[in-house]
Amino acid sequence: EVQLLESGGGLAQPGGSLRLSCAASGFTFSSSPMSWARQAPGKGLEWVSSVSKNGDNTYYADSVKGRFTVSRDNSKNTVYLQMTSLRAEDTAIYFCAKDRYSSPGDYWGQGTLVTVSS
Amino acid sequence: QTVVTQEPSFSVSPGGTVTLTCGLTSGSVSTTSYATWYQQSPGQAPRSLVYNTDTRSSGVPGRFSGSILGNKAALTITGAQADDESDYYCVLYMGSGIWVFGGGTKVTVL
Numbered sequence: 001e002v003q004l005l006e007s008g009g010g011l012a013q014p015g016g017s018l019r020l021s022c023a024a025s026g027f028t029f030s031s032s033p034m035s036w037a038r039q040a041p042g043k044g045l046e047w048v049s050s051v052s053k054n055g056d057n058t059y060y061a062d063s064v065k066g067r068f069t070v071s072r073d074n075s076k077n078t079v080y081l082q083m084t085s086l087r088a089e090d091t092a093i094y095f096c097a098k099d100r101y102s103s104p105g106d107y108w109g110q111g112t113l114v115t116v117s118s
Numbered sequence: 119q120t121v122v123t124q125e126p127s128f129s130v131s132p133g134g135t136v137t138l139t140c141g142l143t144s145g146s147v148s149t150t151s152y153a154t155w156y157q158q159s160p161g162q163a164p165r166s167l168v169y170n171t172d173t174r175s176s177g178v179p180g181r182f183s184g185s186i187l188g189n190k191a192a193l194t195i196t197g198a199q200a201d202d203e204s205d206y207y208c209v210l211y212m213g214s215g216i217w218v219f220g221g222g223t224k225v226t227v228l
Contacts, residue, residue, distance in 0.1 A: 044205075044220070045158075045207050047218060047219055059215030061216070102169070103154040105154065105156060105164060
């Protein structure tokens with residue numbers, strides 16, 4: 001059974017940093033691209049970032065480019081999202097997702113809440 | 119900047135058929151947009167329904183089908199059931215590794 005467990009969310013101050021982790025199990029992690037998406041309270045989904053199977057290729061939404069960094073450790077079956085220069089508008093539930101080759105979000109974690117507030 | 123468009127809401131009767139669409143403010147959706155559809159119930163993670171325009175995800179009932187209608191991607195629910203009442207999102211591939219979600223459609227079954 002595919003399981004994705006996000007952690008690392010919480011309260012951060014504007015301008016601050018957080019690192020999210022997503023521990024994966026139940027599939028061959030090193031064979032799967034992975035993504036992060038987010039959902040602000042009461043709002044729709046927003047694709048944030050994706051990383052290729054070996055981590056060599058990373059992609060970002062314009063809204064987070066230059067502030068967020070996605071990475072993965074295939075030896076630990078874990079994908080990360082380093083978030084810096086956080087803004088109030090980054091407040092959201094952040095979901096980790098296992099991707100198919102040609103589409104994101106084959107399976108999703110339950111999400112971790114990030115709140116950016118002073 | 120191109121925006122992905124979805125109807126804000128739809129209402130369907132039990133047993134009825136509803137077609138949700140996913141378009142672009144600039145240009146047409148095609149198979150190379152790799153349209154993917156998700157269902158999300160309140161407080162839950164999204165669930166993949168259809169990917170690559172028209173391929174159902176594992177375990178998804180046959181009443182859900184994807185297609186291209188005109189210049190948009192479409193998700194059709196045939197024979198709607200009460201537990202189909204959810205939010206539905208599409209995502210489209212924009213190239214260069216970039217994906218963009220639509221704003222979502224709230225489907226009510228009544």
